[in-house]
Amino acid sequence: MPRQIDEAGSGILQRKLSSLGLQIHLSKSTQCLLGTETIEGMQFADGSVLDVDMLIISAGIRPRDELAKVAGLETHPRGGILVNNCLQTSDTSIFAIGECALVHQMIYGLVAPGYEMADVVASQLVGESKEFKPYDLSTKLKLIGVDVASFGNPFAQEPDCQTIAYENKAKGIYKRINVSSDGKTLLGGILVGEAEQYNMLLQTCKNQTVLPPNPEDLILGSRGGEEAGAGVMSLPDDALICSCEAITKAQLCHEISENGHTSVDALKKSTKACTGCGGCTPMVKDLIQAVQKQQGVYVRNIICEHFDYTRQELLDLIRINKLKTYNSVLDHFGKGHGCETCKPLVASVLASLWNENVLEQGRAVIQDSNDRFLANIQKGGSYSVVPRIPGGEITPDKLIVIGQVAKRYNLYTKITGGQRIDLFGAHVGDLPYIWEELIAAGFESGHAYGKALRTVKSCVGSTWCRFGVQDSVSFAIELEERYKGVRAPHKFKSGVSGCIRECAEAQSKDFGIIATEKGWNLYVGGNGGSKPQHAQLLAADVDKETCIRLIDRFLMFYIKTADPLTRTATWLNKLEGGMSYLKAVVVDDVLGIVADLEAEMQQLIQMYQCEWKEVVENPELRKRFTHFVNAPEQKDPTLEFAPLRTQVQAKEWK
Amino acid sequence: MEVLSPVTTWHRACRVEDVPADGGACVLIDGRQIAIFNFSRTNEWYATDNQCPHRQQMVLSRGMIGSQGEEPKVACPFHKKTFSLQTGQCLTDEHYQISTFPIQIIDGQVYIEV
């Protein structure tokens, strides 16, 4: 045990064992055994006697070094043939390995280091230089029901390291970690009474993983504060992850850790999670990663069987190689025919890099269904149409046109949460005609179908409101015009409020702005949706130009580094270092990249074209908007609507 | 007992260029909606039901095509159930199955046996 744990740890262990009814006698030197026929007791050097019925002897290691002694090799007074790091004895042409050798001042009484020593000597015999390094004796075991673990260098001392220890005598828990003096890596540690984190810590130690800013979180768990990640693992066990199939977090974790179902497909088969609406898929992926990480498995979030890269890696490769079509990306970096995971991902990356029309050059067929038809598919296979209404400001004339179009094509109309109007129930073949009319009236695509900027919601602000301190509508319109058509790993939304009363709910947006007496406060990483989260303050009282520059950088940094289908809130939660790191990058420019980020955003903005206008004007693109390619004028006869108040609704599916 | 095989005929469905490369399109044949898929990278063609059996939606031709291992497949745009284009078997949920049809290309025209 002294090889594995330190004094404080043994103290806790002793107390734990005593509480189980075991008596422990330490530093007792046995003088003789008592009894005649059978053993009856033991007598110790200090004169005390202990009655016993049975004696179990646990003998230590005694290296058999007699041969070496006779041969005149140096041995240690307490046994063991002295060898150097090359396992040479005092006669350099003689090696000693295994349990007879004393290396690094110790006898390794285990098989594995013996094998390693054999390897070291064999390598030298064939002329390679190889040294025997201090061998990893990390172990985790249960000692009469008590978890005990030690890893790396459990005894590293200051000043070589900083030691963080936690001791809870009441619960019988002792934890110690030794962190490198620069606070970056984990050198080793000891766990007694609770060793759940052993695997994670061992991996952190072995892989020299960079530690979080507060390494004590590793043994204590995160205790709130702004650095604390709100990842999926922070959810309680009974949290419903897949609400379609009512699958809890605990069920999924069990499948992942106990049954080895470590892919979404495997979990779909074993639990049916992700088979309904699919909305839980990103969270399930996070769970798979987090559970595996807990088990000490290193996971790289690769895209799918066709691309052995992460999104960020592939984005860089596509950018450097200036690839613009899916097929060229597949030829260069992938295999097979691709699938419904990598195709939209590559589509999104191409759009985020070059912002060319998503339907041209074979890109139509790699888009998710909504992007492929530039409209949102609805129950029954009809589509909904959302023209852009920047900042929610619209003229009476434009309202009339929307009304006329809706009537002509028998569309159900509804005001959306983003201050615009959604027209439902369009046949795929009618889409180009509907847009022809909308574009003629001055409308543009609203990208409601894309992983792109949705809306910049605004309150009426100082132009009408008696409380307003700035013109929030004008700023909202300016922002919406600026970022329209910019595609990202997921959709993103914004809002601008004219004063602190926050009527535009800007703090629930991916980036939100609130007017102050002195300028604007910029918040980022907010979210509505299934897991609402308030945006966090990135900059206070900045002028409009600074605000825009910061948004450019923030969005571009997100676009370049986020995992697929990850909203800014989740991205920020997972970002190591969280909000302070984000500030360091986009405000203080610690990475020296803000000029690039701004230039890249500028490039996207310059490339903007209304993609619906391009389709309406391009016969090649337009002809893809039919249900039957052999009967283009015919509509899908199975598409039916049911009456709803004075309008229509999609027919309920079975 | 004698097994009657249903009577099928070859139909001209559409022109090759009507089906986008590496994508799908829907044709109407004798009142039946058939999805056609064009794997242009390997010049392979497949034909299946256009209806997704999950919610009876006429949309499979608008799905993304791809492969799982060696198996060519299509993913329904609604809930991403994927189907083997060789066997019609649903690869993500064994309860579902679609029909597949023989297909061939002659002189730039697509023919399907239904």
Ligand SMILES: Cc1cc2nc3c(=O)[nH]c(=O)nc-3n(C[C@H](O)[C@H](O)[C@H](O)COP(=O)(O)OP(=O)(O)OC[C@H]3O[C@@H](n4cnc5c(N)ncnc54)[C@H](O)[C@@H]3O)c2cc1C
């Ligand atoms: C009960 C027990 C349980 C163990 N359990 C584990 C375990 O679970 N996991 C683990 O990793 N390790 C375990 N070990 C330790 C492990 O067995 C030893 O570390 C390992 O076998 C040492 O290998 P070695 O080749 O160095 O020495 P050994 O296996 O001891 O071989 C030395 C050989 O040299 C011979 N020899 C000695 N002197 C001479 C001489 N003068 N001339 C010729 N031959 C001589 C001996 O007869 C012997 O065959 C255990 C040990 C014991 C005793």
Ligand code: SF4
């Ligand atoms: S946020 Fe302020 S300015 Fe905007 S509507 Fe509300 S009260 Fe008026």
Ligand code: FES
């Ligand atoms: S309708 Fe096809 S997967 Fe649900």
